[in-house]
Amino acid sequence: MIRLGEGGLMDNLRNDMAQILFEEDEIQARVHELGAQITKDYADKNLLVVGILKGAIVFLADLLRSIDLKLRLDFMAVSSYGDAVESSGVVRILKDLEQSLEGKDVLIVEDIVDSGLTLKYLVQNLSSRRPNSLRVCTFLSKPARRVTDVQVDYVGFEIPDQFVVGYGLDYAERYRNLPYIGVLKQELIEG
Ligand code: IMP
């Protein structure tokens, strides 16, 4: 197998990182654990996975293939950040779900829970649509940044208060395609 990260083919992007927090193999191992846990917890349920665009897509693609159930999949897109690194607290629905939540066991899949404002809004909004149950799975969580109380049921990794990119997470729409999670070099962050 050709390992892109080790042959120099992905070095363009790696050169922009001050630090790597989680390498690809560590991420894959953790995502498989989460998938196995979700498979157990939803064995006799009617699972609908709701991926939050765009950040969650890389995590979601791996997670889905670790869940051994006849699940359904839908997507929502919300805006909370624009191109900046601070949350505005204002959440807007850019794309809504295609299916009803009635009778479904809904699992929201997020890239990262930072202030928690986006998730708080999503949980309130989706609970009002009468799902059978509603839980949250996030790849990353920054507990130190939380400004609102919101329950997260599955967490890939907890991280300190650092702005990270990769594995779906962006800075100004870049770096989503990194297979690892890194911290950008300070000189590449504007302002
Ligand atoms: P919250 O509303 O502050 O919890 O922010 C949630 C959203 O902010 C996430 O879905 C991400 O799109 C973005 N975000 C928060 N922290 C980071 C980060 O460290 N890197 C990239 N995006 C982030």
Ligand code: MG
């Ligand atoms: Mg973003």
